Amino acid sequence: MSVAGPEPSHGHGSASGEAPVAEVGRDRAGGAVGVAAGGVGAVAGPRRRFRGASAVVAPLVFGIVGLVLWELVVRVAGVPSFLLPAPTAIAEQIGAQLPVILQTAGVTGGNALVGLVVGFLLGVLLAVLAAGWRTVSELLTPVVLAASAIPIVALAPVFTTMFGSTTEIPRRLVVIVVVTVPVFVSTARGLRRVRPVHAELMDSLAATRRQYTRYVRLPGAVPFVLTGLRLAAPAAVIAAIVAEYFGGLQNGLGSRISSAAANTAYARAWAFVAASIALGLLFFLAGLLAERLVTRNRR
8 A cells, every 4th residue: 555645736836936927027018118108208309309499490491591582582683772672781781770779779679668567567457357347347348449449650649749759658658558458358358267166166265356356367367468468568569669650759760760761771771670570579589488487387
């Protein structure tokens, strides 16, 4: 009679053998996912950099090509200077008139900046009042919209007659009127976009009208306020330049453009036009930068 010893149990060994295999499989799968994610990130990074570079390079290339074609058309076709000066002639005048250009740009930019700040604050204040009281809204909205329909060429002479031609007040008032309208419209739109849950919360807390505006309306309207500022910034420069055409001190870009054109110095007039374009772009980029910085911090 033979006594058989206990047979070795293969079940436990099999389970312990499969567990490391499963762990290894998971590790490999995780590694594959990590490698794939890293590969996607590595590809997305250059793509974003390429799009950012193309957004800068493409306009520059387009501008350079446009200037070259402009020069060729003027030279080959013999276009008279009073119709269209050559870019090289305009560049020569920019170099020759650079101190005057900087001085006049400072005057025009100062008027635009003062009008932009005052008009921005006035537009926000009027929008807050209109959003808080329905009667005020019914009174202010038609007046502001009517002001937007008044052309600058009609406002500038009237303000110059009212306040005199030896001060910058008429030009700044024109800028204030032009800036107030887009800021008011954009801010009022943002103040009215309140989520129902926020309104119900403030009602349940028995919040006052001032608290409701301070803690709910104004924070939610910040992106709309900055959008209005971005739109109003270049418009302030345009209004300041146009207001300088109608009398007053001859110390701004607009007055220099009109006087140069009247004296048949067309290349010099275009040099001041180029300075006006640069000033408008500077104000636009400043408004865009402010919008991007504030909205980025709110995300």
